[in-house]
Amino acid sequence: MVSAITTFTGGQHGRWRIVGNEVVAGEPLHPAERLDVVVGRVGRSSKTPTWLLRGIPSYERYVNRRERAELEASSPPLGRPEATHAALIPITKSPAWWDLPQDERREIFEEQSHHIATGLKYLPAVARRLYHGRDLGEPFDFLTWFEFSPAKAAAFEELVIMLRETREWIYVDREVDIRLVRDPA
Amino acid sequence: MVSAITTFTGGQHGRWRIVGNEVVAGEPLHPAERLDVVVGRVGRSSKTPTWLLRGIPSYERYVNRRERAELEASSPPLGRPEATHAALIPITKSPAWWDLPQDERREIFEEQSHHIATGLKYLPAVARRLYHGRDLGEPFDFLTWFEFSPAKAAAFEELVIMLRETREWIYVDREVDIRLVRDPA
Numbered sequence: 001m002v003s004a005i006t007t008f009t010g011g012q013h014g015r016w017r018i019v020g021n022e023v024v025a026g027e028p029l030h031p032a033e034r035l036d037v038v039v040g041r042v043g044r045s046s047k048t049p050t051w052l053l054r055g056i057p058s059y060e061r062y063v064n065r066r067e068r069a070e071l072e073a074s075s076p077p078l079g080r081p082e083a084t085h086a087a088l089i090p091i092t093k094s095p096a097w098w099d100l101p102q103d104e105r106r107e108i109f110e111e112q113s114h115h116i117a118t119g120l121k122y123l124p125a126v127a128r129r130l131y132h133g134r135d136l137g138e139p140f141d142f143l144t145w146f147e148f149s150p151a152k153a154a155a156f157e158e159l160v161i162m163l164r165e166t167r168e169w170i171y172v173d174r175e176v177d178i179r180l181v182r183d184p185a
Numbered sequence: 186m187v188s189a190i191t192t193f194t195g196g197q198h199g200r201w202r203i204v205g206n207e208v209v210a211g212e213p214l215h216p217a218e219r220l221d222v223v224v225g226r227v228g229r230s231s232k233t234p235t236w237l238l239r240g241i242p243s244y245e246r247y248v249n250r251r252e253r254a255e256l257e258a259s260s261p262p263l264g265r266p267e268a269t270h271a272a273l274i275p276i277t278k279s280p281a282w283w284d285l286p287q288d289e290r291r292e293i294f295e296e297q298s299h300h301i302a303t304g305l306k307y308l309p310a311v312a313r314r315l316y317h318g319r320d321l322g323e324p325f326d327f328l329t330w331f332e333f334s335p336a337k338a339a340a341f342e343e344l345v346i347m348l349r350e351t352r353e354w355i356y357v358d359r360e361v362d363i364r365l366v367r368d369p370a
Contacts, residue, residue, distance in 0.1 A: 005322065056320050061246070064288040103249035106287070135241050135320040137190065 240316025
């Protein structure tokens with residue numbers, strides 16, 4: 001498990017070109033041209049990004065042993081050469097969500113909303129990584145990151161639409177959907 | 186739920202006098218005379234503490250609805266006038282613990298080790314608060330804080346001994362036990 005803080009900067013620099021920046025709920029993020037992903041804490045002054053979001057991969061909060069095995073068996077690595085499209089979807093959940101006990105969060109997350117099962121259907125097409133920001137005092141509780149090839153872009157749209165229709169999403173207070181295309185290496 | 190980062194400094198200042206500092210597992214903490222507890226991020230230079238530990242109360246990782254209700258019904262606040270004794274027990278768990286899926290961590294934590302049920306037996310005598318440091322990149326995963334009156338000191342020893350004999354404690358890599366007595370207000 002990678003456990004270093006990772007920083008996503010929106011601004012004029014970075015290997016990823018921002019081709020979409022839509023607010024789904026709550027406050028938007030300012031428009032920016034490019035995105036950079038840096039492992040570590042980047043100082044707010046470096047290259048003066050328009051915005052800067054941080055998260056840490058951390059440990060899993062809901063996945064059980066069986067689900068873990070299924071996820072590991074079909075999860076591709078990040079950085080596949082053909083995965084030139086990406087999405088960064090920062091999400092903040094409501095106080096009501098965080099006030100739920102663990103068993104009820106798990107129940108809504110998987111038994112009602114099938115978050116893990118749905119994600120599994122889109123593996124290995126869509127590679128993903130979850131970064132946690134809540135305990136860091138970041139504006140977003142989570143930074144969700146997805147990578148896929150242009151051929152799988154429609155599948156990714158399906159995945160996003162399905163998740164947003166779930167009961168879990170009632171607890172999403174803020175969500176921004178940033179789409180990206182990678183420059184050739 | 187309080188969600189601000191809290192800083193514990195060991196040094197020459199603070200309302201709590203350090204009367205015990207024993208390493209239970211792993212690296213010790215340097216000797217210090219006094220402890221201060223500050224809500225917020227204290228700069229490393231402020232009053233040059235010997236050591237400085239940070240954590241955030243965060244949300245609950247294992248407690249279910251029934252357990253939450255029981256805990257809330259019997260948990261006293263911090264800062265009771267008669268609770269002049271305290272313990273700060275910073276703990277770090279092993280990579281093997283963090284690599285377990287959620288359901289197995291819960292199983293060890295409660296069904297096997299009865300961590301919540303044991304703690305409940307000592308409420309309201311022993312007030313407690315848990316601070317999370319792992320995602321902050323702190324040296325300790327948890328800072329556990331307990332307050333009790335001198336009359337309940339023996340009960341607190343019982344609680345600590347019982348927890349250290351559990352299966353959960355096999356996963357504790359580092360633990361320091363700091364005992365404190367509060368100055369009169």
